[in-house]
Amino acid sequence: MNLPLQLCQEVHAECTRSVLKIQINRPAQKNALSLAMYQSLADVLVWAETADEVRVVRITGSGDSFTAGNDLADFMSAPELTPEHPARQFMHAVMGLQKPLVAEVNGAAVGIGTTLLLHCDLVYACEDAFFQLPFVKLGLCPEFGASALLAERVGVARAREMLMLGEPIPAPEAHRFGLINEVYSDERLEGEVDWVCRELANRPPQALAVTKNLLRAGDQIDLEAIIEAELVEFAKCLSGDECRAAVQKLMSGNKG
Numbered sequence: 696m697n698l699p700l701q702l703c704q705e706v707h708a709e710c711t712r713s714v715l716k717i718q719i720n721r722p723a724q725k726n727a728l729s730l731a732m733y734q735s736l737a738d739v740l741v742w743a744e745t746a747d748e749v750r751v752v753r754i755t756g757s758g759d760s761f762t763a764g765n766d767l768a769d770f771m772s773a774p775e776l777t778p779e780h781p782a783r784q785f786m787h788a789v790m791g792l793q794k795p796l797v798a799e800v801n802g803a804a805v806g807i808g809t810t811l812l813l814h815c816d817l818v819y820a821c822e823d824a825f826f827q828l829p830f831v832k833l834g835l836c837p838e839f840g841a842s843a844l845l846a847e848r849v850g851v852a853r854a855r856e857m858l859m860l861g862e863p864i865p866a867p868e869a870h871r872f873g874l875i876n877e878v879y880s881d882e883r884l885e886g887e888v889d890w891v892c893r894e895l896a897n898r899p900p901q902a903l904a905v906t907k908n909l910l911r912a913g914d915q916i917d918l919e920a921i922i923e924a925e926l927v928e929f930a931k932c933l934s935g936d937e938c939r940a941a942v943q944k945l946m947s948g949n950k951g
Contacts, residue, residue, distance in 0.1 A: 730770070744788075800818060800824045817891060
């Protein structure tokens, strides 16, 4: 069905048999998220929350990437992370979604591409996918509650390693320590996620919503405070010398 929304061309969304599939579609830039893309993602998630025809939300990428994270050049053009900032609206929409959120990680998941997964109910990845949190390398700090949620998911020692060193974690390893639910071949991934989404769409929706809320209710108030504190520090880092130098080095292609 056609959605009653005007989305940017890099975000595709279609609802079929009660499953809303959202695809990040900017493959030439490894699906890096611009401010316009964040706004469209936020808008479609807000719509999905109240749309009776939607029972499950599924998010994936195009090409060989889930998402490379923020489009840093675009993001640095609006470093003040006010409540109206598209990235904050996106985070708020994800956290406000009462319906199951399933991630189909078809490739690289970098930065918010990984922190988003900490808020998804089920996460499935292809064998070539990897997960990376290069915040410190970029002169930044964690966001979207990763400073708390990651340690809860994978353990404190592993979380410190992922956040402080920022090295890529292959999908099989991410599965072993509980970051994701399962790893499939490229050929099987889409079909397996199809099956999961169909099963969820056939479950009683109120019972699913209650279960989802019970699973996350204990830390929700604290989590919101943590995310707010992270964003304050993230905004400071974003406008700081370390971040500007790291981004300039990245843009110049200097790997040294």
